[in-house]
Amino acid sequence: xxxDIYIQQSDHIYDALVVGSGVxxxxxxxxxxxxxxxxxxxxxxxxVEHRKDYPTExxxxxxxxxxxxxxxxxxxxxxxxxxxxYAFHDGTKHFFGxxxxxxxxxxxxxxxxxxxxxxxxxxxxxxxxxxYRFSDYDFNANKxxxxxxxxxxxxxxxxxWYSHVEKxxxxxxxxxxxxxxxxxxxxxxxxxxxxxxxxxxxFAKLFPERPMIMGxxxxxxxxxxxxxxxxxxxxxxRNECQKGCSFGAYFSTQSSTLPAAAKTGNLHIAPNxxxxxxxYDEKTNRVKGVRVVDNDDxxxxxxxxxxxxxCASTLGTTQIMLNSTSKKFPNGIANSSGTLGHYLMDHNYNxxxxxxxxxxxxxxxxxxxxxxxxxxxFQFEPKRYKDHYVRGYxxxxxxxxxxxxxxxxxxxxxxxxxxxxxxxxxxxxxxxAQGEMLPRFENHVALHSTKKDKWGIPQLHIxxxxxxxxxxxMADAEExxxxxxxxxxxxxxxxxxxxxxxxxGLAIHEVGTARMGRDPKDSVLNGFNQTHDIANLxxxxxxxxxxxxxxxxxxxxxxxxxxxVDYAVKEMNAKRI
Amino acid sequence: MSNNILLKSTxxxxxxxxxxxLMGASTVAHLTAGNALASAMSFQQKTGGQARKLFTKQQxxxxxxxxxxxIPETDTPSAAQLNVxxxxxxxxxxCHQKAExxxxxxxxxxxxxxxxxxxxxxxxxxxxxQKVQILESIESGAMGFTAKHQQQFSGLKALIVxxxxxxxxxxxxxLAYQAVPGGFKGxxxxxxxxxxxxxxxxx
Numbered sequence: 001x002x003x004d005i006y007i008q009q010s011d012h013i014y015d016a017l018v019v020g021s022g023v024x025x026x027x028x029x030x031x032x033x034x035x036x037x038x039x040x041x042x043x044x045x046x047x048v049e050h051r052k053d054y055p056t057e058x059x060x061x062x063x064x065x066x067x068x069x070x071x072x073x074x075x076x077x078x079x080x081x082x083x084x085x086y087a088f089h090d091g092t093k094h095f096f097g098x099x100x101x102x103x104x105x106x107x108x109x110x111x112x113x114x115x116x117x118x119x120x121x122x123x124x125x126x127x128x129x130x131x132y133r134f135s136d137y138d139f140n141a142n143k144x145x146x147x148x149x150x151x152x153x154x155x156x157x158x159x160x161w162y163s164h165v166e167k168x169x170x171x172x173x174x175x176x177x178x179x180x181x182x183x184x185x186x187x188x189x190x191x192x193x194x195x196x197x198x199x200x201x202x203f204a205k206l207f208p209e210r211p212m213i214m215g216x217x218x219x220x221x222x223x224x225x226x227x228x229x230x231x232x233x234x235x236x237x238r239n240e241c242q243k244g245c246s247f248g249a250y251f252s253t254q255s256s257t258l259p260a261a262a263k264t265g266n267l268h269i270a271p272n273x274x275x276x277x278x279x280y281d282e283k284t285n286r287v288k289g290v291r292v293v294d295n296d297d298x299x300x301x302x303x304x305x306x307x308x309x310x311c312a313s314t315l316g317t318t319q320i321m322l323n324s325t326s327k328k329f330p331n332g333i334a335n336s337s338g339t340l341g342h343y344l345m346d347h348n349y350n351x352x353x354x355x356x357x358x359x360x361x362x363x364x365x366x367x368x369x370x371x372x373x374x375x376x377x378f379q380f381e382p383k384r385y386k387d388h389y390v391r392g393y394x395x396x397x398x399x400x401x402x403x404x405x406x407x408x409x410x411x412x413x414x415x416x417x418x419x420x421x422x423x424x425x426x427x428x429x430x431x432x433a434q435g436e437m438l439p440r441f442e443n444h445v446a447l448h449s450t451k452k453d454k455w456g457i458p459q460l461h462i463x464x465x466x467x468x469x470x471x472x473x474m475a476d477a478e479e480x481x482x483x484x485x486x487x488x489x490x491x492x493x494x495x496x497x498x499x500x501x502x503x504x505g506l507a508i509h510e511v512g513t514a515r516m517g518r519d520p521k522d523s524v525l526n527g528f529n530q531t532h533d534i535a536n537l538x539x540x541x542x543x544x545x546x547x548x549x550x551x552x553x554x555x556x557x558x559x560x561x562x563x564x565v566d567y568a569v570k571e572m573n574a575k576r577i
Numbered sequence: 578m579s580n581n582i583l584l585k586s587t588x589x590x591x592x593x594x595x596x597x598x599l600m601g602a603s604t605v606a607h608l609t610a611g612n613a614l615a616s617a618m619s620f621q622q623k624t625g626g627q628a629r630k631l632f633t634k635q636q637x638x639x640x641x642x643x644x645x646x647x648i649p650e651t652d653t654p655s656a657a658q659l660n661v662x663x664x665x666x667x668x669x670x671x672c673h674q675k676a677e678x679x680x681x682x683x684x685x686x687x688x689x690x691x692x693x694x695x696x697x698x699x700x701x702x703x704x705x706x707q708k709v710q711i712l713e714s715i716e717s718g719a720m721g722f723t724a725k726h727q728q729q730f731s732g733l734k735a736l737i738v739x740x741x742x743x744x745x746x747x748x749x750x751x752l753a754y755q756a757v758p759g760g761f762k763g764x765x766x767x768x769x770x771x772x773x774x775x776x777x778x779x780x
């Protein structure tokens with residue numbers, strides 16, 4: 001990327017500021033720039049250039065002194081929270097936040113694992129890339145069972161925007177035609193393995209309401225001209241995505257939205273710029289810009305624009321808003337409703353089952369598939385709910401042959417043992433529940449009354465716990481997954497439920513805390529992600545969600561963001577902003 | 578940021594060093610049970626001019642023999658030939674819990690004690706058959722080995738296996754390795770690969 005795209009000091013009044021550069025921020029910048037708006041993307045962390053700054057990509061495990069494990073000393077000092085993430089290892093740790101610099105507190109007796117990725121590209125570099133549309137069942141859920149407020153939008157409002165972002169990002173999947181999981185604009189799906197095809201057929205007979213499909217993922221299985229024009233090529237099935245991918249085969253800010261935004265000539269980026277708060281002008285009731293603390297030398301500066309998009313991650317965005325106080329908004333900007341910080345949700349990934357599949361010894365797979373099989377939520381409307389809890393869960397998983405890692409724990413010494421370790425073992429298949437979490441007022445974040453971080457920003461204080469509904473759902477999910485595997489004929493079936501030891505946060509699907517809604521009295525944003533209180537302030541990341549639904553949220557971040565930009569620009573043209 | 582890490586590490590090392598001077602290294606090793614301190618502690622041993630971080634020279638020789646007994650030389654190298662004992666010594670200190678370090682030391686000492694008891698020789702001096710017999714006895718609970726010993730041995734063995742198959746030779750020559758698979762196929766004949774994969778997404 002050309003160097004003059006990066007700026008530090010500027011008195012310029014941009015058309016738009018975008019705070020954050022992850023999935024949402026990248027989309028906001030691209031859409032704003034392509035509509036001709038001079039846009040400044042503000043990123044709190046360092047610059048990460050596509051390809052150049054993927055230092056661990058392609059390295060063999062033997063090239064790491066600790067063979068991909070992370071030094072104890074480093075974990076204890078800097079990554080105690082981050083190391084809980086499945087994707088955290090010696091080849092990815094440089095894309096995770098340093099816990100020592102990013103302190104937060106939790107209410108006594110509670111815990112929340114806040115995973116951070118503060119660099120250009122944010123969590124778009126680290127995400128798991130699963131991409132699913134919300135359905136009307138999801139948008140209707142709060143209204144139909146009375147938990148949370150009603151989403152101010154329905155599927156038809158967002159469907160064209162899903163299509164818009166999908167064509168650009170590249171989503172692989174199969175046209176499954178399921179009411180609870182609308183199809184995307186698909187590139188070809190990844191293959192099933194033979195045991196998976198066998199189980200898919202068995203489940204179809206045994207549990208026709210629980211179809212097993214191929215997981216939909218933001219990978220280029222068959223790139224289009226549009227993808228080639230972004231500098232991206234076909235996925236090589238390395239499944240080492242979180243180290244960065246020079247093929248640009250998975251969607252990230254770097255691979256997809258940033259090149260498109262930069263191409264317009266309208267984009268500037270302010271890296272190492274930690275947004276402290278928004279600058280609010282009470283006379284005009286508009287946001288004028290942002291106050292920034294330099295990530296490195298802690299000096300302060302300001303950036304100005306006509307419209308501001310907050311895409312700083314769910315909790316990052318809300319922290320900035322809570323810290324932006326004025327006479328009119330003493331409890332956080334655009335918080336006349338008092339709901340800012342409330343209704344924090346995550347997904348609940350705490351139960352599952354696995355078992356051995358007999359046969360198929362003469363087959364294996366080639367490559368490392370970067371997605372799983374997926375059984376979409378089958379409790380997607382109240383009449384399908386279980387009696388003792390509301391809403392539902394999806395099941396994700398897959399089949400694979402046992403390898404040396406599992407065999408390492410088996411008995412044996414010498415030549416025979418060595419020989420056995422070099423051969424593939426039995427096939428195994430697993431299912432893992434991905435449960436919805438209810439929006440509850442009690443699950444909330446606030447600014448800590450005294451503690452600040454090194455940039456002088458009050459720390460977040462998080463109070464978030466699973467409710468009885470989530471606990472009941474995981475117990476049922478464990479039972480259901482085990483039952484499905486046993487009935488499908490798997491052997492040595494085992495199941496687990498880990499909700500007791502796993503506080504929210506680790507699905508890294510935190511959403512809510514600045515929710516949308518029709519009524520300004522009980523929500524922060526309107527149906528276009530615009531704050532009810534201030535016309536030129538938009539929040540388009542996960543903070544805007546009214547419910548978590550069951551599916552992975554990132555595709556909806558993209559679609560909501562693109563839709564909000566379209567609306568904002570029309571409002572600006574109509575001089576209402 | 579890297580400078581920062583170094584600074585912090587140094588200060589922690591200095592803390593342990595100071596503590597050791599006061600109380601004696603072995604006492605400090607017992608008191609400073611946290612991983613970070615154990616790691617810093619062991620780093621002191623390394624800076625004493627030895628490559629080893631955890632095991633004594635005698636223990637290291639036993640460990641090396643255990644490595645090549647579990648994974649011997651065939652048409653591919655043994656674990657000891659790929660310096661897996663060196664890796665185990667490094668890895669236990671760098672990435673494992675204090676308790677696992679102590680388990681490994683304990684089982685190595687016990688293995689050698691058993692060799693001396695049975696054959697009045699060190700473990701690494703025994704014939705292959707004698708070495709295999711002792712290690713198999715641990716796994717089967719014979720020769721007075723207990724469930725606790727089985728557990729200690731199992732942890733060490735898993736680390737040896739991990740160390741072996743994450744060497745370049747282990748991953749790419751002993752096993753099938755796909756650095757850039759070029760795409761995913763859901764079904765290929767096993768014979769066309771012939772081995773399990775040494776290339777994994779997560780290790």
